[in-house]
């Protein structure tokens with residue numbers, strides 16, 4: 039198990055390194071390809087040649103790409119100083135540079151967005167796990183019945199309807215038509231847990247609906263497969279109650295593959311749920327990324343990409359570890 | 372002979388058992404009018420090629436078709452004077468793993484991969500002993516593991532099925548099946564997945580445990596050698612029907628049905644050249660959706676025309692008192708064919 043753990047950790051770090059290299063490469067190449075000078079993006083097209091050159095020196099834009107990448111890595115790990123003669127600007131670790139548009143440091147900017155995305159993703163995840171797994175199990179046990187068809191029809195709708203449709207529809211119904219939920223903005227949990235909760239209900243449900251649909255289908259398919267396994271028959275042959283056969287023996291195995299999917303989905307969502315954040319006006323990482331893409335603000339795009347990638351890599355790592363815990367065949371291999 | 376003994380039913384008595392499955396391709400008639408019984412302390416061997424309905428029969432006895440919505444079971448199954456086909460799900464559940472238990476063919480897939488072998492035995496014990504605490508159940512499980520010959524049972528208790536060798540796994544499976552002292556044990560090809568020496572050990576183990584507990588045993592197998600060695604009675608199945616049955620010795624010394632002859636011919640024998648050893652019955656098993664009319668074996672039977680084509684008529688399990696056979700050939704003709712055409716080639 040320890041060797042397995044170390045191997046996984048090593049892989050994760052390696053993957054992250056590759057991710058930084060690739061994103062940095064793109065970051066370096068995009069301005070080249072579009073013929074724009076990053077220095078100009080920092081200070082605007084009207085600036086004179088001298089101050090543009092000053093920015094180049096300060097940001098290290100004249101260095102070869104490998105040197106720039108090295109400095110970038112150092113900034114991530116230890117922070118870095120941007121200097122042009124006496125003009126020194128310190129960027130603490132993990133340094134992601136400065137926004138082209140506002141000159142703000144990227145790291146604190148994104149950290150400020152993180153709680154919104156975390157709240158959205160984690161809340162929705164709890165909801166979709168409960169909804170998806172329970173409907174999937176029920177559907178599997180009632181296979182072929184009207185209930186099964188209705189649930190799976192709903193799941194199909196859930197998978198195929200886009201967020202901006204379900205999200206707007208949900209808002210229209212619950213906020214404007216029924217008036218059950220207030221119209222408003224995200225409220226930080228630390229400010230008012232109650233308002234935080236109320237404001238997130240709709241985004242949670244909308245996002246969870248999309249994922250629950252996938253999970254319901256997945257759970258149902260797994261469950262049906264597992265119910266045909268010999269060891270489920272053995273469980274019945276021992277005289278176990280059907281409740282134990284399903285709830286213990288069959289569910290245990292049905293959920294194992296879901297752990298993988300769940301980890302990856304959650305990891306991906308933590309990098310920002312662009313559509314949901316946009317539809318519900320939640321200023322999270324996804325929203326930030328969208329704005330940055332529209333404004334060609336490369337440092338922010340790079341920052342969000344790195345954070346998103348890190349979440350996915352970390353999620354992968356956790357999935358591998360959890361998998362080792364729940365499947366003795368992996369753990370003891 | 373006491374009055375009780377004459378009136379008593381055999382421990383298991385199955386009458387006119389029919390099992391059919393509704394599938395997209397049509398109705399699969401997996402078992403047709405099967406009638407047999409097993410006394411306490413006796414062993415019934417069931418033989419027949421793949422798909423002949425051996426497993427479906429044993430699953431029916433355990434009531435394991437009940438959870439399949441497409442399965443239909445009819446007839447009578449009497450276990451210790453209780454009728455099981457008409458019993459409630461709960462009544463049958465309480466018997467499963469208690470009075471009747473089953474050992475499956477492939478112990479690796481028959482054990483849950485995520486639970487330790489010990490905990491699965493404990494679970495089997497506690498369903499039928501709800502008052503017993505974990506510690507006592509654990510001791511019982513370890514005791515059973517030791518009984519079936521697993522070394523270091525305390526340590527193996529915490530291992531998973533995939534950490535056991537094939538033979539040890541089958542021993543553990545047997546420990547699990549026997550943990551509640553079942554009076555009927557069904558072993559569905561318990562040794563197919565094992566190599567020859569281990570096979571012999573497992574069969575010895577089952578026999579010893581049977582002697583110890585006096586259970587009735589149904590031994591399902593492809594291997595006629597196993598039946599010859601272990602069984603008191605034997606049942607030969609073909610296409611879901613019983614086509615020959617009787618005391619094992621009788622059936623082996625004086626087999627009556629052409630299909631049984633074929634099976635005997637397919638038995639590996641030490642005194643035969645390796646390349647000649649296996650000599651399976653020619654042709655393929657019948658479709659259970661469209662069973663051949665009359666004697667289901669007629670498309671493959673070399674003697675089908677010998678009796679004025681009566682093979683196409685319905686053939687009940689007829690001739691004989693204890694040794695019964697379903698074949699239209701008159702007994703004299705059968706004896707003659709067996710002596711002159713079959714025996715020399717066996």
Ligand SMILES: Nc1ncnc2c1ncn2[C@@H]1O[C@H](COP(=O)(O)OP(=O)(O)OP(=O)(O)O)[C@@H](O)[C@H]1O
Pocket residue numbers: 392394399401419420421422423424425426427428439659
């Ligand atoms: N749930 C089911 N639905 C449809 N058909 C089934 C089902 N279970 C078994 N059958 C069919 O019933 C027939 C008898 O199967 P069974 O498993 O009893 O054969 P068997 O004699 O045990 O063969 P083997 O020696 O290969 O184990 C087979 O043709 C099988 O396809």
Ligand code: SF4
Pocket residue numbers: 628629630666667668669670672673674675681682686697698699700
């Ligand atoms: S009834 Fe006819 S076909 Fe069937 S086994 Fe006897 S001889 Fe062969």
Ligand SMILES: [Mg+2]
Pocket residue numbers: 425426427559
């Ligand atoms: Mg079978």
